[in-house]
Amino acid sequence: MIKVGFIFGITLLCSLLSVTRGETYTPGQKVSKDFDSFAHSFLVNHCVDCHGETEPEGNLSLHDLGPVDEVNAAIWRSVWAQVTLKEMPPKDMDQPKVIDRLQFSDWIVGELTRVMSDKGGFHDHLDPNKGNYVDHDLLFGPLPEGIKLAPTSSPARIWRLTPQEHITRLNELINKEPEYDPAMPGLRTHGDVVPTNHGGELKLYFGTDRIIKWQGGTVAYATAVKSLPAVLSSARAHGLENYPDFYTVNSAEATQILDVADDIIRYMAYGPLSIAQPYQITDDPNSIADKMKGDIRGLPTSLVYSTKIVRPLTPVYDLMQAEGVNDDLLRAAIDELFEALTFRPPTNQESEDYLVIVKQSIEKLGKEEGATLGLSSIFLDRDALFRPELVETGKPDAYGRIMLQDWELGLAVNHALRYIKPDEQLREAIAEGRMRTRDDVKREVVRMLADDSIRKPRVLRFFRDYFDYDLGGYICKDSKALSETGVSNRGQSHYNAMFDATASTDRLIELILQEDKDVLKQLLTTDKVVATKADNVYFGRRRSKAETAAAVAAAKKAAEELALIEAAKLEAWLKANPGKEPPKPKKKKQETVNHNITEADLSGPDIYARVSRRSFGNGSMKPERILATAPEGQRLGILTHPSWLVSHSDAMDNHAILRGRWIRERLLGGGIPDVPITVDAMLPNEPHNTLRERMRVTTETYCWTCHQKMDPLGLPFEMFNHAGLYRETELEKPVDTTGEIIDSGDPTIDGSVANAIEMIQRLAESKRAEQVFIRHAFRFWMGRNETLNDGPILQEAHRAYKDSGGSMNALLISLLTSDAFLYRTKS
Numbered sequence: 066m067i068k069v070g071f072i073f074g075i076t077l078l079c080s081l082l083s084v085t086r087g088e089t090y091t092p093g094q095k096v097s098k099d100f101d102s103f104a105h106s107f108l109v110n111h112c113v114d115c116h117g118e119t120e121p122e123g124n125l126s127l128h129d130l131g132p133v134d135e136v137n138a139a140i141w142r143s144v145w146a147q148v149t150l151k152e153m154p155p156k157d158m159d160q161p162k163v164i165d166r167l168q169f170s171d172w173i174v175g176e177l178t179r180v181m182s183d184k185g186g187f188h189d190h191l192d193p194n195k196g197n198y199v200d201h202d203l204l205f206g207p208l209p210e211g212i213k214l215a216p217t218s219s220p221a222r223i224w225r226l227t228p229q230e231h232i233t234r235l236n237e238l239i240n241k242e243p244e245y246d247p248a249m250p251g252l253r254t255h256g257d258v259v260p261t262n263h264g265g266e267l268k269l270y271f272g273t274d275r276i277i278k279w280q281g282g283t284v285a286y287a288t289a290v291k292s293l294p295a296v297l298s299s300a301r302a303h304g305l306e307n308y309p310d311f312y313t314v315n316s317a318e319a320t321q322i323l324d325v326a327d328d329i330i331r332y333m334a335y336g337p338l339s340i341a342q343p344y345q346i347t348d349d350p351n352s353i354a355d356k357m358k359g360d361i362r363g364l365p366t367s368l369v370y371s372t373k374i375v376r377p378l379t380p381v382y383d384l385m386q387a388e389g390v391n392d393d394l395l396r397a398a399i400d401e402l403f404e405a406l407t408f409r410p411p412t413n414q415e416s417e418d419y420l421v422i423v424k425q426s427i428e429k430l431g432k433e434e435g436a437t438l439g440l441s442s443i444f445l446d447r448d449a450l451f452r453p454e455l456v457e458t459g460k461p462d463a464y465g466r467i468m469l470q471d472w473e474l475g476l477a478v479n480h481a482l483r484y485i486k487p488d489e490q491l492r493e494a495i496a497e498g499r500m501r502t503r504d505d506v507k508r509e510v511v512r513m514l515a516d517d518s519i520r521k522p523r524v525l526r527f528f529r530d531y532f533d534y535d536l537g538g539y540i541c542k543d544s545k546a547l548s549e550t551g552v553s554n555r556g557q558s559h560y561n562a563m564f565d566a567t568a569s570t571d572r573l574i575e576l577i578l579q580e581d582k583d584v585l586k587q588l589l590t591t592d593k594v595v596a597t598k599a600d601n602v603y604f605g606r607r608r609s610k611a612e613t614a615a616a617v618a619a620a621k622k623a624a625e626e627l628a629l630i631e632a633a634k635l636e637a638w639l640k641a642n643p644g645k646e647p648p649k650p651k652k653k654k655q656e657t658v659n660h661n662i663t664e665a666d667l668s669g670p671d672i673y674a675r676v677s678r679r680s681f682g683n684g685s686m687k688p689e690r691i692l693a694t695a696p697e698g699q700r701l702g703i704l705t706h707p708s709w710l711v712s713h714s715d716a717m718d719n720h721a722i723l724r725g726r727w728i729r730e731r732l733l734g735g736g737i738p739d740v741p742i743t744v745d746a747m748l749p750n751e752p753h754n755t756l757r758e759r760m761r762v763t764t765e766t767y768c769w770t771c772h773q774k775m776d777p778l779g780l781p782f783e784m785f786n787h788a789g790l791y792r793e794t795e796l797e798k799p800v801d802t803t804g805e806i807i808d809s810g811d812p813t814i815d816g817s818v819a820n821a822i823e824m825i826q827r828l829a830e831s832k833r834a835e836q837v838f839i840r841h842a843f844r845f846w847m848g849r850n851e852t853l854n855d856g857p858i859l860q861e862a863h864r865a866y867k868d869s870g871g872s873m874n875a876l877l878i879s880l881l882t883s884d885a886f887l888y889r890t891k892s
Contacts, residue, residue, distance in 0.1 A: 089213040090164050092853035096172040100132040107169045111154045111161050112144075123767065133176035135184055142189060145173040146738045149198045152770070163209045167853075193305040196840065196850040197736040201810060204856045205836050205863070217854045218466040218888035219847055222309040223451040224480070228295035229526070231450075232259045232269050233484040235293075235325070238405060239332050239376050240274060245518035251572055251673030252688055256485050256520030260676055264557070265538045265564055268292040271328075272337045272376075278350040278369040281362030288363040291340045293328065296321045297450075303723075305530045305841070309848050314450050322450075326441035333377075334385035334437075337370040346370045379405075381440065390432050395423055402440055407448035408479065408486040409472045409495075419443060452480055456889045466888040468501075474887070475500040478509055481846055481881055482521040488513075507882050514874045524578065524873070525571055527845045531731060531838075532588075532703055534570050537563035537711035542787075546717045550788035551607045551661035559788070562599045565676075566708040569595040569690060572674040573703070576692075583871035585838045589702040589829040594693045595674060596667045603707040604665035604695060607792040616660040662790065667693035699791040701822045702829070704782075707789025714787040718756055722763070722772070725779025732828050733809045734837035735774055755795045757783060777805040781821040809833065839863045842876060847885050858883045 098104070108127050116127040125143070133141050147153035149170045154160060161169070177187035189195055208214070226234070236242075242255035253260065261267050263283055271291040279286050296318050299306050314322075331339040337346055344353050350369045361367040380397035387394055399419045403411040411419070423439030430438060443449060454477060459467035469477055475495035479487045487495065491509055494500050500509070513519050529535045538560045547554040552562075572595045577587045594604060608616065631650075638647055673688040695701075703709050713724045729735040740746050748759045757780055763772040781804035786792050793800055802820035809815050811833040818824040828834050839862050843851050851859060862879040869875035880886060 089211055090168060091213050091215050092167055093171060093215075096168050096175055098168070098172060104132075104169065104172060107161065107165065108144075111159075114158070115153075115155070133173070133180050135180055138177060138181060138187075141173055141177060142187075143738070143741075145170060145177070145189070146195075146198070146736075148173075150736045150738065151200070152738070163203070164211050167212075188310070191308070191310055191850060193308060193844050193850060194730070195736065196844050197730055197734050197837075199851055199853060201734045201833070201836070201840075203853055204840070204851065204859055208853075208856075212853070214854045214856065216464045216466065216888075217852070217858060217883075217885050218464075218890045219454075219849055219885055221455050221467075221889040221891045222848075223447070223453045223455065224307070224309045224848060225312045225314065225451050226297060227307055228267055228297045228299055229258050229522070230484045231297050232267055232295050233522075234406065235269050235329060237377075237485055238329055238379075238402075239269075239271060241375055241377060245520070247517070249673055250517065251575070251675055251690075253675045254518075254520055256483060256522070257675055258484055258522040258526070260568075261564065262287055263561060263564070265560070267295040269295075271332055271340055272370060274375045275337060275370040275373065276368050277348075277371050280357070280360075280367040285362035285367070289365055289367045291328070291365065293325050296325060301530070303533045303536070303727075305845055307526075307530075307845070307848060319445055322444050323441050326444035327437055329444075330381060330437050330440050333379060333381045336374065336376055341365060341368065341370060346372055348372050384436060385433065390427060390436070392420065395436075396420055398436075398440060399423065399443070402443050403446070405486070406443055407446060408476055409448070452476055454889055456891070462888075464890075466884070466890050468887050469889060470501045471495055471498065472500075474506065475509075477886070478506055478881065480523070481510075481877075481886075482513055482523050483519070484522050485520075488519065503882050503887060506887065507878060510878055510881050514877065524877070525574065527842065528574050528588075529571075530845060531841050532709060533712050533727065534703060534706070534708040535567045535712065537566060537708050537714075537789075540711055540714060541716055543716045547788065550786045551605075551659065551790055552602055552788045553659075558599075562597075562603060563708065563711055565597050565599065566603065566706070566711075568674045568676045569597065569600070570703060570706060570708045572672065572690065575675070578873055581872045581874055584873045585835060586829045586871060589704065589825055591702055592695050592697070592700070594667060594695045594700070594706070595672060595690050596669075596693045597687075597690060600693075600707075601664040601667055602659065602662055603789050604667060604700065605790055606663045606665075606696075606699070607786055607790045608661055608663060609794045610797055612663075613660050620658060620660065665696050667691065669693040696791070698822070699784075701825050704825055705785065705821060710782065710785050710789040711787065717787070719783060719785070719787045721756060721760065721779035721782065722775050723779070724782050725775030725777065728778040728824075728828070729774050731841065732831075732834040732837055733806075733811075734833065734840065735810070737771055737774060740771075753796065755783075755798060755801075757801055773807060777807055778824070780804045781818055781824050784820050784822075835866065836863055839866065839876065843880060843885070846877070846880050855885055858885050 096103075108130060113128050115122040116125050118126055118128045121127070125140070127140075127144070130137060130140060130144075144153070148166060151160075151166070160166075174187070174190050177189075181187040190198070236259050242257070243252070245254045245256075246252060259267070259269065264287075269292060271293075273290055276290070279289060281289070297312070297314065298318070299312060328339075344356055345366065345368060347353060347369065348371055350357075353369070357367070357369075380394070380401045384390070384394045384398040396416060400411055400416055403415065403419065419439075419442065422442055423436060426439035427435030429435060447453070454469060454473055456467035456469060456473065459470055461467050468474075472495055475487060475491055478500070479491060486492075490512070491500075494505065494509060499505055513521070540563075542554070542559060544554050547559060552559055573591070573593060574588065576593070576595075577584060577591065580587070594600065596604070635647060669691045672690045672692045674690045676688050695705075700706070710719075713727060714720050726737055729737065748756075749762060751759050760776060760780075763769065763776055781802050783795065783800050784791060784793075784802045786795075803817065804820075804824060805817045806815050806824065806827065809831075811831050814827045814831050814833075818827065836859070839859055840851055843855065843859060843862065858880075861883070862876055865879035866872065866876045
């Protein structure tokens with residue numbers, strides 16, 4: 066008996082030791098477990114109590130859910146989201162162990178990926194809008210025993226160029242942009258992104274640096290100038306967009322790119338002669354007055370080009386100017402164009418292959434047509450449209466990771482900051498084998514960040530994608546609803562103001578980045594405004610109906626009093642000058658007064674914004690701005706600027722849900738599950754009720770589970786209307802601006818708030834908000850969502866940011882020298 070007891074004790078002890086030691090689990094590894102022994106038991110233990118056969122919560126029954134297949138994939142997607150976000154089981158129920166939850170989540174991802182591989186695939190876990198599904202506390206806090214992180218890397222991949230990057234790359238071939246002027250640092254400079262035109266379109270314009278005269282105004286000018294729209298597409302409603310897996314180049318785009326190439330090559334060779342009549346090229350427009358008669362506004366013949374050659378003259382020009390053709394001329398044109406489009410020199414084989422293509426084209430079509438067609442093929446080279454990170458020549462380390470080297474590493478660093486090809490120093494470093502180590506990367510990143518003349522549009526693009534303040538000009542407003550906000554709804558005035566506002570916010574961000582201290586906090590709490598004259602209206606206060614009526618009455622009374630004074634003056638003059646004809650009164654310029662608004666008194670020093678020059682529509686967006694102070698008590702930081710507020714509105718009203726979701730996801734790191742397709746996500750059409758009153762439908766039990774994470778965060782912004790004006794009444798009722806921060810993950814900031822300003826002040830002090838900002842920066846520069854294995858990198862990046870006093874440069878240096886940026890793993 067003693068022997069049996071001893072053996073049982075030893076067996077139990079061994080069992081306990083086995084459980085204690087347990088299996089270690091590396092997040093993201095393949096979970097080699099089956100449905101019956103693993104997934105089914107998880108559902109039984111943690112899910113079917115609420116989602117059983119009878120009266121299941123949310124009408125979702127899981128009691129007979131089988132293995133993942135194409136029929137039940139939608140249900141498994143929902144289960145994955147709820148379990149990963151820790152919405153299921155509910156917080157008042159027994160919770161699974163951390164490792165069990167992670168393994169179950171990874172198992173679902175693996176099964177959905179396998180089952181859906183030939184049916185459109187499963188990509189939810191790769192979506193940047195679902196990056197927050199990774200547990201924040203596990204990323205920045207201690208991990209439970211049993212979790213073993215793997216050294217991180219990013220997958221080998223190719224990145225398709227964004228529309229902005231592609232247009233800027235093509236612009237380099239035909240236009241010369243101004244060099245950096247330290248005396249006017251806000252002006253657009255060589256290396257900045259090509260801006261949108263006055264209508265918000267991203268286009269490449271030909272020969273604008275030589276245009277000296279035209280007929281008509283802004284629209285006629287922009288119509289007359291030859292232009293090419295962005296061919297490559299992207300679909301960003303809100304949030305990050307530049308992930309490698311998002312986009313390809315389809316056949317329709319490839320055809321358009323060939324057409325674009327034909328136009329660009331001809332302009333490289335012949336300048337305006339490729340798009341204009343010879344008489345249009347003159348330094349004396351008066352000499353061709355007879356040819357410019359009639360209404361030719363908007364026509365290409367309405368333009369006059371100077372004789373001065375401004376465009377870059379390249380070997381393509383030399384090739385077309387030469388009488389004959391030889392291999393040296395062809396190869397020089399090929400090599401120059403290849404590097405201009407791919408940012409690296411061609412290999413000998415690539416150069417030889419394109420030489421064969423061009424020579425064959427010339428043999429069949431003649432020199433001009435053949436060379437143009439043959440050279441056009443380079444525009445479709447893989448590396449002209451994609452940036453490869455395939456690590457095909459490196460040696461894997463013990464974990465299967467290969468470090469980027471030479472041109473792949475150099476171009477990755479260049480792409481992290483810029484849209485134009487590497488400068489001479491970076492190019493030399495790559496060519497001389499000095500882009501192969503972490504220290505090499507740090508050297509170049511530090512150098513480029515310190516040089517203001519090296520433009521870094523990718524940094525500004527991150528803030529556009531993060532804050533989503535650049536969408537206001539694209540929100541189509543109902544004309545009546547817009548007029549009721551108090552701003553003008555005449556023509557394009559509102560949309561022009563929004564594109565101007567985007568450029569102003571860009572400039573404000575650049576000023577804060579220049580100081581490079583407490584960057585996120587400053588962006589959230591600055592009282593500074595980069596403003597145009599129109600901003601006196603948009604940063605103003607919407608008057609109530611009573612105030613508007615009083616203002617109209619006062620203006621009428623003042624006009625009547627002025628009329629009486631003028632009449633008395635006339636009567637006195639007539640008495641003093643009997644029989645004489647009184648002088649005709651001078652016509653005074655009629656000033657339009659907007660009685661609906663108390664305009665903001667914005668004043669301050671002159672400043673420039675980085676907007677389009679004349680090349681992109683005369684008078685559309687002018688660079689002149691002032692650096693002003695926002696009205697105290699009404700504005701605080703970018704989230705209270707019209708550019709952000711309008712970007713998070715709709716045609717008729719504010720969008721409190723969207724604004725609240727932004728706060729939840731971008732500052733608090735929370736995740737919101739997708740709206741089920743069975744839900745009609747519409748507010749009632751009740752024009753006599755306020756938005757808050759109409760949003761009562763979201764408080765219903767089925768909806769409130771998700772809406773409690775968004776609505777209380779978005780409703781404090783009701784202190785502004787959907788044109789971004791400050792207001793104190795809505796439908797003649799006092800505006801209710803109260804809200805609440807609920808279950809933020811940081812108990813010190815949870816609680817009620819009186820308005821948006823109080824909420825922003827509280828969020829700006831939150832360490833969690835800083836960490837979530839770091840997470841979004843990681844996603845943007847790595848082109849993928851973070852995983853738990855990236856936790857040490859995120860923690861180090863946050864440490865670098867904090868230790869430097871909130872420096873964006875320090876954050877970037879940390880991220881761009883991390884293993885996630887430097888190493889690739891082949892699948």
